[in-house]
Ligand SMILES: O=c1[nH]cnc2c1ncn2[C@H]1C[C@H](O)[C@@H](CO)O1
């Protein structure tokens with residue numbers, strides 16, 4: 001069994017992490033005090049617990065209500081820079097070597113910032129975080145549009161405008177039921193014409209139709225969660241035989257990356273337990289599975305913790321963690337040569353040494 005120290009040292013790749021879902025509880029408290037925002041708890045430890053307990057609701061809609069507080073304290077450039085810098089430092093301290101962190105610029109305009117002002121503040125924060133982190137890390141932005149709102153085209157244009165300035169892609173998030181991805185088809189078609197990359201939260205709180213739309217109508221490069229693809233697979237544990245429906249086969253054949261977030265899925269009711277989480281079967285069937293945190297504050301988690309939970313449930317070891325890290329790096333929206341450099345110069349050498357030592 002891999003030790004916690006080894007797991008923390010192992011190079012990890014994170015593709016699905018929300019900036020407004022990963023604040024330190026102390027930072028939420030301090031920023032709230034500065035602007036007079038009232039929080040449900042006044043002690044950092046208790047506030048951290050409050051976020052996890054409140055997000056533990058069994059419904060995506062109620063889970064999302066906890067973001068009211070984090071978004072409220074991220075309405076000026078200084079606060080956004082601080083949160084962004086701390087995010088990168090925390091990920092690096094956990095051994096993450098490459099991260100794509102997402103947030104919705106349209107949710108940070110209440111203090112008078114423009115959309116560009118928000119992206120610039122995150123960029124400055126990320127650059128500060130990368131320069132001061134205790135271990136080397138590359139961090140990039142994904143710009144999210146909220147699926148129940150109507151600003152996706154504007155946010156897609158923003159992502160394209162900032163493509164050489166730290167933004168590597170686009171996403172839609174928010175409540176899934178009732179807000180299909182095709183509502184934002186114009187934004188996705190625009191991004192395709194611009195040769196830009198995007199992922200879509202799909203197959204989390206809603207099933208196969210959402211995944212099908214995200215891929216076959218919208219052209220998503222990756223799926224945020226995508227856990228419900230399991231509904232298109234007939235698996236017999238006695239014989240080990242799996243029958244894949246046409247959509248599941250397409251996702252696997254085309255190597256469409258699944259950004260899986262185990263703890264988050266337990267909280268929103270998308271999975272019953274880690275042992276029952278579809279990631280076990282999907283990894284066994286060699287889908288392009290990646291492991292992610294989603295919201296570190298709301299799930300009280302980290303990349304190391306997610307991997308530890310999976311190791312306990314599925315008996316994963318170093319070779320599996322290597323596979324997850326390489327899968328994720330191959331699926332990143334970073335240019336190919338930069339992805340390859342991290343795989344060849346950071347991930348493979350570390351695992352080669354660790355696996356040799358483990359023999
Ligand atoms: O897991 C999620 N599913 C759908 N939407 C989510 C999830 N986690 C966070 N969000 C929303 C809430 C945030 O305010 C927004 C942008 O990061 O994205």
Ligand SMILES: [Zn+2]
Nearest residue numbers: 018201224294
């Ligand atoms: Zn998410």
